[in-house]
Amino acid sequence: MEINLREKNEITIFDIKGEIRxxxxxxxxxxxxxxxxxxxxxxxxxxxxxxxxxxxxxxxGEILASYISTQNLGGKLKLTQISKKLYIVFQVTMLTKVLEIFDEEHTALNSYTQD
Amino acid sequence: MGNNRIYRLLARVVDIKPGEERLAVAFFLYFFLITFPYHIIKPIRRATLLSSLGEEYLPLAYLLAAVFTGFVVAMHTQIQSRISMPILTRASLQFFSLTALLFWALQPQEETAWIPLVFWVWTNIMVVVLMAHFWLTVHTIMNPREYRRLVGLFVSGGILGGTAGGLVTSLLAKTVFSDYLLLISSGLLFACIFVIKVILELSKQRLSSAQKSNSSTPPLKTDTPKIGFKESFNTVRRSRYLLLIAAIVMLTMIVSTLIDFQYTTVVHENIQGKQDLTAFFGLFNACLMVFAFLLNLLMTSRIIKNFGIKVTLLLYPIVLFLGSIGIGIAPLLGFGLFLKGSDKSLSYSLNQSVREILYIPLDPDIKNRAKVFIDTFLNRMGKAIGSLILMALLHFSLGLNAISLISCILILVWILLNLKVSREYVTTVKQNIKLKWGRADKAVTDILDIDHTKLVFDTLESRNRSSVLYAMHMYDLLQQDKLTPDIKRLISQKSDELQAVSLSDMFNAEGATWFPEMGDELSQDALRSDIQEIMSLDAYQQVMKLHAEHVMEASKKTEIEKMEIAKAVGMMDTDARMLEILSPLIYDDSPEVARYAIESAAKLKITEHIPAIIHKLGHPLNQEDAVSALSKFGESAIPTLKNYLRDSHKPIELKQALVTALARIGSRDATEVLLKELDRKTSGLDTEIIDALDKIRSEDPHAHISQKSIKRKTLLVIKSYCRDFLKLQGLKPGKKEDEIRIPLQRQQTVDFMNIFKLLGLFYSHEDIRKAYQNLKTGTPDSMAYAVEMMDNTLKKDLRDLILPLIEDLSSSEREKKFRQLIKSLD
Known part of the structure; x- marks a missing residue:
């Protein structure tokens, strides 16, 4: 797994590659x-x-722990560009009820200003 | 420069912020220019009525004033619904200025019986309308914290105006200029129109600069909503809080009317003649105003600040209660003056200020509707009821002592209502701030079954790794009745991948699809008992133990086999021979193997495995598995967790994870262990323990947490916060200093959060959380409400320590307060 960080409009974006396992x-x-x-x-x-x-x-577990830590400090952690296959798994396991997931990066970025 | 001088001057007497001085002075003048003419007119109307008609006409005058004022108020709300407030305010002043001129012209005919009565009623209408406009303007422009700081100054303006009016009247009443008093009043009212223009201009400037500096600042309303009398009445009727205020205002006015009659009667028994009476009333009013002014300037803010709303609300009725007893026993001039003096001076200072504070937390629309109804209509209705009580008492020839008895009874009811309204006030303030976010751990566990979610992922993953693991995961899903159609579909989607032949064969003999209507063909209970039966066979245990020993001896190639064994052990009974293998599997270097072994240990709950699990708390890849397993052990894990936490040789990262595990257990014993550890100054785990206790409290608002040690820790954190602030103040700009500054700023952020988490352990968790969140990320108004809520929620000792941390202060003011605070905590 490889993680690269960048920042846009005061939002920290984690570009993750590989497998989170x-x-x-x-x-x-x-x-x-x-x-x-x-x-x-x-x-x-x-x-x-x-x-x-x-x-x-x-x-x-890592994604959920990151989400909890961020939310507990009044922050927002969201997901974007998740594969179709993974999205179905997230849906079936109800992770989509907790995590905000966006198709495109720009819509995800815009959503922070609307919160 | 000019403004700076005004600011410096005002800053000596009131808690004013730079930039507020012009508006504060304008409001001071506005109130001054209303009360000045009113206190000229007031003694004239009283002396005119007494000398022309006598005190027996007083109840009639009270009644007429109440009825006509009620009528005007009803009309006023109609007019207000059509005309904007700034226009209405200026038009009213023009009207009263012109009518004052008319009464000045009619003065020679004042012996005509109706003129003193009309003059009495007109004065009442004037003061009610002008006062209502003044307070509506104040409430429209100021937020609660500004109001609290500056109300003393505004009220002083009013009191000073009253003093000036009384003095001018007493000085001129017996001279040739007495005829010009009404003319002076008319001029003063006219001058007030220009002050209002300035106020509106300043508030517009303030609004535009506030919007520039903070885009989230809600616009200040310079106009009030259009409201009718019926709407005002319904607004009050629907709110318990407003009904309480309404009842208090009514009782205040009834008692005040009874007191006014007692005072006027006692005075008229001692002083005769219109000019002497005018001069006396003028002088008495002036002295009263001086006393009220000093009381207001020196005491009001301090009393409200130090004793809070509740005590302040009680002072006024208690003093009147004592005065009423006095005049009831001995109806002397001295008691009359004391009673009237304390009524008016406390009414203008303490009562006025604290009553206006009660309106502040209300929504502006509700406030405007209610205020018009309560402060104008109900106020007069109170007077009317008071005058009817007087008429009835006079009808039965009952004297001042009977009036005192009635007053005392009414005051006792008033005290009870004051106690109730002070409680409702805090509730209303709380409603003004919203919880912006809750603890996510609770929200996540409320929505998600995390173990189940992980099991689905494990099942999916195991499809490609091991048919045995896959079968065991499927068995787990079956056991938990979680093999829903959605999950079946999901798991069977990629049939090209490795299939768990064994299990799919069990589900479907043909193997065509993974999950045909299996519920019909296969009994889950039968499957469960078959598996349990096999696993409990002695022969099975012997064979499997040999297999496991072989696997354990082999190289890393056997990782998957170890995972399979680790998983299988969790499905066995607690007396199975295979269980011996579990500890080595937990200690295994492979995090995957250790994870399955930890999960199995959590299922079996054998306490011998706890040290091995705790060992894995120090491994980042197994930490969450170990925390989750220990929480499943529950109470039985606490003694071991406690010992490890106390062990000074254990690494801090391991101890942090132990705290997380205790928080997850969340029982009373776990809380006790955390509290004891928090009490140890050397633990270095404060932030983790405070967060753990906060988590426990958020999940169980009734969790028993000892206040004593929490309070002690709160004081220590406050002290550390203040010290870091002072250190930061002493740092100069520069990169080198940044090395010290950045960690200090981070520590301050953590300490600030910890202070609130600690407060949330012994005050309402939700209220304190709301306050913290609004102080950190709220608008200026919601921040002000958060401070107001803390001010009214915390007990005095903590309030004095917390308010300097959260109030809107300049750096130098905060520095000064923090130094005092550290000194007091040393």
Missing amino acids: RSEITDVTLHQIVKDQLDDGKRSILLNLSGVEFIDSFGV
Whole structure:
């Protein structure tokens, strides 16, 4: 798993590539990187999953933990460009009831200003 | 420069912010120019009535004034629904200025019986209308915190105007200029129109600059909504809070009317003649105003600030209660003056200020509707009821002592209502601030079954890894009755991938589809008992144990086999031989193997496995699995968790995870362990423990949390926050200093949040959360309401410590207050 950070309109975008699974984590976890951003005062976080092929239960735990940490500080964590296959899994497991997921990055970015 | 001088001057006496000085002075003048003429006219009308008709006409005058004022108020609300407030305010002043001129012209005919009565009624209407306009203008432009800071100054303007009016009247009443008093009043009313123009101009400037600096600032209304009398009445009728205010206003006016009669009777028994009476009433009013002015300037804000709304509301009726007892026992001039003096001085200062505060938390539309009805119509109705009571008492020839008895009874009811309204006030303030976000952990667990979600992902993943794992996951889904049609469809979507032949064969003999109507063909209970039966066979256990030992000895290639064994152990009984293998599997280097072993340990709940699970808390890839497993152990894990938490050799990261596990357990014992750890100054886990306690409290608002240690910690965090603030103030700009500044600022943010989380442990969790969120991300008004709520919620000792942290202060003011605060905490 590879994570690159960039910023647009005070929103920190995580471009994630590869698989978010336990066996793919070598150094720091996604949740730890999100917590570091929150410590820096960032409160708007967007996970761009366009390069993510697979997520295992550990990955789901990481996304949920990141979401909880962000929300508890009054921030917003959203997801964008998730694959169709993953979206169906998210729907069936009701993750879509908790997480805000957008098709396109720009619509996701615009949604932060409407909150 | 000029404004700076005014600001510096005003800042000595009131808590004023730079930029507010012009508006504050304008409001001061506005009130001054209303009360000045009124206090000229007032002694004239009283002396005219007494000398022309006698005090027996007083109840009639009260009644007529009440009836006609009620009529005018009804008309006024109609007019108000058609004309904008600024226009109406100026038109009213023009009208009263011109009619004052008319009465000045009619003065030679005042012996005519109707003129003193009409003059009495006109004065009443004038003061009611002009006062209502003044307070409506104030409430439209100011927010609650501005109002609290500046109300003393405005009221002082009114009191000073009253003093000036009384003095001018007493000085001129016995001279040749006495005939010109009404002319002076007319001129003063006319001058007031120009002050209102200035106020409206300043408020527009203020609005535009506020919108520039904060796009989220709601627009200030310079116009009031169009409202009718019926709507005003219905607004009051529907609100318990407004009904309480209405009842209090009515009682205040009834008692005030009874007191006025007692006072006037006592005075008329001692002083005769129109000029002497005018001069006396003028002088008495002036002295009264001076006293009220000093009281207001020196005491009102302090009393409200130090004792709060509740005590302030009680002071006025209690003093009147004592005065009424006095005059009831001995109807002397001294008691009359004391009673009337305390009634009016407290009414103009304390009561006026605190009553206006009661309106502040209301929605502006509701406030405008209610205020017109209560302060004008009900106010007069109170007077009318008071005058009817007087008429009845006079009819039965009952004296001042009977009036005192009635007053005392009414005052006792008034005190009770004041207690009720002070409670309702806090509730109303709370309604003005909204909870912006709740704790997400609770929200997520309320919506999602996280274990189930993870199981679905594991099932999907295992399709490509191991048919055995896949079968076991499917079995888990079956066990939990979670194999819904949606999930079946999802799992069977990619049939080209590895299939769990064994299980699909069980579901469908032909193997054509994965999940045909399996519910009809396969009994879940039968499957469950078959599996349990096999697993409990001695032979099975022996064979599987050998297999497991072989796997454990083999190289990393056997990771999947270890995962399968780890998962299978969780399906066995707690006395199975295979269980010996579980601890080594938890300690396994592979996070995947450890995860399945931890999950199995959580299912079996054998306490011997707890140390191994705790060991995995230190591994980032298994931390969440271990926390989740320990929370499933519940109470039985607490003693071990406590020992590890106390062990000074354990790394801080492990202890942080232990705190998370205790928070997840959330029981009374877990809370106790956390509280004891928080009390230890050396733990270094304050933020984690405070967050854990906050989580427990948010999930269970009735969770028992000892206040003593929490309060002690709150004081320590406040002190640390103040110290960091002072350190930051001492830093100069520059990159080198940034190395110190940035961590300090971060610590301040954390401390501020922790202070509120701690407060939420012994005050209403939701209220404190609301206040914190609005203070951090609210509009100026919602921030002001948050401060107001904290001011009225916290007990005095904590209030004095928290308000300097959250009030809108300049850096130098805050620095000064923080130094005092640190000193008081040392």
